[in-house]
Structure formats: structure tokens, C-alpha cells
Amino acid sequence: MKNYWSFFMALLVVFSACDTKIVDKKRSTNNIIIPNEEVFQSISLLGDSLFTKIDSSSQSMQIKNLQEAEKQYMEDPTLENLIWIGRREAYLSRYDLAIRTFTKAVNEFPEAFEPLRHRGHRYISIRKLDEAIKDFQNAADLMRGAPIQIEQDGMPNKLNIPLSNVQFNVWYHLGLAHFLKGEWDEALEAYKNCMEVSVNDDLKIATLDWYYMTLQKLGRNVEAKDLLSQVSSDLEIIENDAYFKRLLMYKGEYQPEKLLNVDTQASDQKLQYVTQGYGLGNFYLSKGDTTMAQSIFQNVINTGYWSAFGYIASEMELSKLKNE
Structure with a gap:
């Protein structure tokens, strides 16, 4: 724990420099975040190198939010506060740091499914799909029988109403990881489970869109068309307008x-x-x-x-x- 406390203290020093708009050109002792420097994250599915570059000006609010998350964790080292650090790191596209933070949470809270949900999500971001699937499957086992758990938004929607839940995010992202691997049958099963925890129109629309495309990939076009009967233009969509328009297009209404x-x-x-x-x-x-x-x-x-x-x-x- 001592080393990790030093880790967060080092972060605060680095971010304080950002607040005064002084960019430290020297590498920090922990090699954490240096604004305006490109950091390698992954290789794309097409073989391209993917980098993150944090802009200390345009992303100043996100940097401050991460600072606050670190401060809250130092004052109260709970699972929730640790997860928020990882989420804030991911919003800055530092998926390497986010995965490290979520791994710490997984190791310290082995019975919790929440850090597995978040680490799996970020494994998808860096194209480590097998690792993502393993995390989501483990999360699904751990959350079996648990009540629906609303997930607070890190980037609130226009109405500032949290819409998603942890169970939804586990099944949704598990389906996505299988979809991206071309494992259509496994993706379909995940989306069937996801529909059961899609408790509002926004979640239903997001799930139905990938569910529909998965059925099409399997050549089950009649079932895919039948699925669209659940989509109507009068649904109240707050966040997932892009998915909604896609589904209306499939219906011939857009x-x-x-x-x-x-x-x-x-x-x-x-x-x-x-x-x-x-x-x-x-x-x-x-x-x-x-x-x-x-x-x-x-x-x-x-x-x-x-x-x-x-x-x-x-x-x-x-x-x-x-x-x-």
C-alpha cells in the first residue's frame, strides 16, 4: 500500500503543475502522466499503433476530476473510490493506467464484480478481447442473483440522469467483445442476457442494435426483422440517439x-x-x-x-x- 500511496502523491504533484499551466518536460519518477506527450496504448486490429496525448488545456477539467478522485481515495480507500480513479484515467484515454488501477481493485476486492466490469471495458479499448471476455465472464458469475445496481455517470447526459447499470454493462460489453472476434453465437447469448437487464428505452435500444446485427451476421434475417418490432419512433431516448437512428434505418423509417x-x-x-x-x-x-x-x-x-x-x-x- 505504501508504494501505491506514493503513486497517488506523485500524480498530485504532476497535476498541480498542470493547474499553473506549466508543463513539466521531465519524466516523472512514476512515469505516469506528462501533458502533451504521446503515450503508446495498443495495436489496432489493422496493425496500426494507437497513442494517447493529453492536452493540459482542453482536458483541464478531466485532469481536475482525476485529482479529486485521487484525493477522495486517499481520504477513504474504498472500492468505489478506487474505481473512480480508474474511470477518470480512462476518460483521459490513459487506458494503461486505468487497467492498472482496476487490476489493483480486482486484487484487493476479489469478490467484487464491479472492477472486472470496468477492466473488461478497457481491455476492449486496447483490443485485448480475450482478456475482456474473461473479465466479463467472471463478473457475470460473481453478480449472479445480485439486485440491479445503477452505475453513476462519469460524463452525465443532458438530463443528468444515470441510465445504465452494472449488470447491463457486463452483458453488453461481453456481447461486444465476442462480436468483435466474430463469435456470433456467443455474442447472441450475451445480448439475450443483456435484454433482461435493459430496464429503460435507452438501454433497450443499445442492446437491440447489436442484437439485430448479430442475428444478421448469423444469417437469421427473419428473427432480426422481428426484433425491430420492439422499436418505434415514439420511444423516449436520452443518450443513445445514434443507435436509435440506426434501428430506424433498418426498419426503413430513416x-x-x-x-x-x-x-x-x-x-x-x-x-x-x-x-x-x-x-x-x-x-x-x-x-x-x-x-x-x-x-x-x-x-x-x-x-x-x-x-x-x-x-x-x-x-x-x-x-x-x-x-x-
Whole structure:
């Protein structure tokens, strides 16, 4: 514990420098976070190196939030406070640090499923899909029979209402990890379980979208079409508008060409473009138009938003198309 306390103290020193807008060009003793320096994170499914670069100006609020999380943990070293450090590190795209923090939580709280849920999520971010699947499966075993546990938002929605729960996030991300590996049957089973804990329209829409695409990958198009009967234009969607539009497009109620009518230069719109872009590319792929699909997947990759699920899925599709 002594070494880890030193670790957090070192972080506070580094972040204090950020507050005064003085960028320390020297490497910290713990090699933690140096603003404006690129840090390697992973290799993409297409073989590209992926880096994180923290901007001490545009991300100053996220840095301060991480500082506060570290301070709260030092004052009260609970599982929840430790997880918040990892979540704040991940919001800065320092998945290497987040995974290390979640691993500490897994080791210190072996009966808890929450840190496994979060570490698995970030294993997906760095394309370690087998490790992610193992974490989610272990989390599923540990959470069996537990009541639905609402998960507080680190980046609140427009109504500041937390919508997701830990159980949903375990099954949803387990399905995604299998999907990204092309393990359609396993993904389908996870999404069936996810539907049982999708307790509001936003969660249902997110699950139905991947559930639908998984059925299509399996060639079960009639079942996929039947699934769309649960989608109607009068659903109250707060967060998952991109998934909602994708589903309406599958139903023929939203024009495909409208799906990418998004300003990719706006930071708050880039994620929506990536999410909708993958759905649109997959739509054309299901129709047999591989040329259009490949073009759209490549446009998603060109955004550089490499941590988004739509981006990773586009990598997966392009990799398969190139190997055919």
C-alpha cells in the first residue's frame, strides 16, 4: 500500500503543475502522466499503433476530476473510490493506467464484480478481447442473483440522469467483445442476457442494435426483422440517439444518407459519426455492397476516434474484407 500511496502523491504533484499551466518536460519518477506527450496504448486490429496525448488545456477539467478522485481515495480507500480513479484515467484515454488501477481493485476486492466490469471495458479499448471476455465472464458469475445496481455517470447526459447499470454493462460489453472476434453465437447469448437487464428505452435500444446485427451476421434475417418490432419512433431516448437512428434505418423509417449528416470536426459529434458510420457500413455490407461498406468503414477510421466501439468494429470489418 505504501508504494501505491506514493503513486497517488506523485500524480498530485504532476497535476498541480498542470493547474499553473506549466508543463513539466521531465519524466516523472512514476512515469505516469506528462501533458502533451504521446503515450503508446495498443495495436489496432489493422496493425496500426494507437497513442494517447493529453492536452493540459482542453482536458483541464478531466485532469481536475482525476485529482479529486485521487484525493477522495486517499481520504477513504474504498472500492468505489478506487474505481473512480480508474474511470477518470480512462476518460483521459490513459487506458494503461486505468487497467492498472482496476487490476489493483480486482486484487484487493476479489469478490467484487464491479472492477472486472470496468477492466473488461478497457481491455476492449486496447483490443485485448480475450482478456475482456474473461473479465466479463467472471463478473457475470460473481453478480449472479445480485439486485440491479445503477452505475453513476462519469460524463452525465443532458438530463443528468444515470441510465445504465452494472449488470447491463457486463452483458453488453461481453456481447461486444465476442462480436468483435466474430463469435456470433456467443455474442447472441450475451445480448439475450443483456435484454433482461435493459430496464429503460435507452438501454433497450443499445442492446437491440447489436442484437439485430448479430442475428444478421448469423444469417437469421427473419428473427432480426422481428426484433425491430420492439422499436418505434415514439420511444423516449436520452443518450443513445445514434443507435436509435440506426434501428430506424433498418426498419426503413430513416434514410441511410441522413445517418452521416454529422459535423465530424465537432468533438461532441465525432462519436455519433463513428457510431452511425459503423451501422451504415454494416447495413451496406448486409446488402452485399462491399464497396460502399468499405468506403464508409474507412471514413470512420479516418476520424481517428480509435477508442469508440464503432471504430473498433470498423477495424474488424476492414480486416476481414482485406483478407477475403
